[in-house]
Amino acid sequence: KQEVTQIPAALSVPEGENLVLNCSFTDSAIYNLQWFRQDPGKGLTSLLLIQSSQREQTSGRLNASLDKSSGRSTLYIAASQPGDSATYLCAVNEANSKLTFGKGITLSVRP
Amino acid sequence: GAVVSQHPSWVICKSGTSVKIECRSLDFQATTMFWYRQFPKQSLMLMATSNEGSKATYEQGVEKDKFLINHASLTLSTLTVTSAHPEDSSFYICSARDTIAGGGSGQFFGPGTRLTVL
Numbered sequence: 001k002q003e004v005t006q007i008p009a010a011l012s013v014p015e016g017e018n019l020v021l022n023c024s025f026t027d028s029a030i031y032n033l034q035w036f037r038q039d040p041g042k043g044l045t046s047l048l049l050i051q052s053s054q055r056e057q058t059s060g061r062l063n064a065s066l067d068k069s070s071g072r073s074t075l076y077i078a079a080s081q082p083g084d085s086a087t088y089l090c091a092v093n094e095a096n097s098k099l100t101f102g103k104g105i106t107l108s109v110r111p
Numbered sequence: 112g113a114v115v116s117q118h119p120s121w122v123i124c125k126s127g128t129s130v131k132i133e134c135r136s137l138d139f140q141a142t143t144m145f146w147y148r149q150f151p152k153q154s155l156m157l158m159a160t161s162n163e164g165s166k167a168t169y170e171q172g173v174e175k176d177k178f179l180i181n182h183a184s185l186t187l188s189t190l191t192v193t194s195a196h197p198e199d200s201s202f203y204i205c206s207a208r209d210t211i212a213g214g215g216s217g218q219f220f221g222p223g224t225r226l227t228v229l
Contacts, residue, residue, distance in 0.1 A: 015138055034217050036220070040221065041202075041223075041225070042222060043204055043222035044206075044222045045220075046219065049217040096206060101154040101156075103154040
């Protein structure tokens with residue numbers, strides 16, 4: 001059974017810092033991996049989608065990498081801003097289209 | 112593009128009543144939709160996969176007679192929580208997969224429905 005782990009559960013950084021959020025998964029036979037952002041009481045916003053054949057994807061200040069063989073993905077946020085404060089969820093998509101989510105990392109960017 | 116809506120955004124009901132939640136794909140067709148629930152400070156747990164024109168596939172431990180799913184069209188799936196109890200209070204989120212783009216495009220999520228059962 002696929003398990004997705006995100007550590008730490010919470011992170012607080014000063015504004016402007018570059019940071020890396022980690023995600024690990026136990027079964028490397030994945031179809032793709034998605035990073036989502038969730039604001040309190042809200043739904044999910046898709047940030048980046050990496051196919052199993054890709055190693056990274058970039059969107060603005062965000063860069064996500066994927067090392068399928070080692071079961072790891074990272075989300076890099078450059079020059080963090082207070083508006084980046086949210087919970088970031090990693091989810092892996094297996095061949096049956098089911099997404100397995102990690103518990104998320106709650107990020108707080110201090111002004 | 113790729114917008115998914117949910118209605119209502121929040122609902123409060125009495126114990127024993129039934130509540131229906133709608134999930135719509137606004138600008139794409141979705142043969143497959145998914146229903147998740149999320150408890151406070153927890154991750155999303157898949158409840159069931161909703162397939163247009165056929166029966167939903169439920170995850171282990173999810174009561175299909177309690178959580179009724181209907182996917183009657185390519186843009187609408189509904190989740191009905193029957194005989195709701197306080198322990199059903201949760202945040203319910205749906206997602207949809209673009210039929211034409213396929214699984215490679217990922218899933219698009221609705222804004223969620225907060226259900227509180229008194």
